[in-house]
Amino acid sequence: MLSQIPIDFEKIKKEDLDKEILRIGMMAELDAVNLYEQLAAHTQNSDLKKVLLDIAKEEKTHLGEFQALLLDEDKEQLKELAKGKKEVEDLTK
Numbered sequence: 001m002l003s004q005i006p007i008d009f010e011k012i013k014k015e016d017l018d019k020e021i022l023r024i025g026m027m028a029e030l031d032a033v034n035l036y037e038q039l040a041a042h043t044q045n046s047d048l049k050k051v052l053l054d055i056a057k058e059e060k061t062h063l064g065e066f067q068a069l070l071l072d073e074d075k076e077q078l079k080e081l082a083k084g085k086k087e088v089e090d091l092t093k
Helices: 014-042 046-073 075-092
Strands: none
Touching: 014 046, 046 075
């Protein structure tokens, strides 16, 4: 994603705007996690690797913050996440 907002805010219903903002924030955090982990995998500098992986971990915390807010805003999302978790549990038993 690298700093490009993937939607046109003008096309979003007012009541859905905050949910979309939270999802975009989540996308950005996942993008950052992937970036920092990929960079860490390519460096031979152990200090740089440690810092990159620490930052990636912080981005995962940010992702959790956005997700917590989204689940408060979008009860359907909460329900579907629970369904997905159950499906995985059923498939992997």
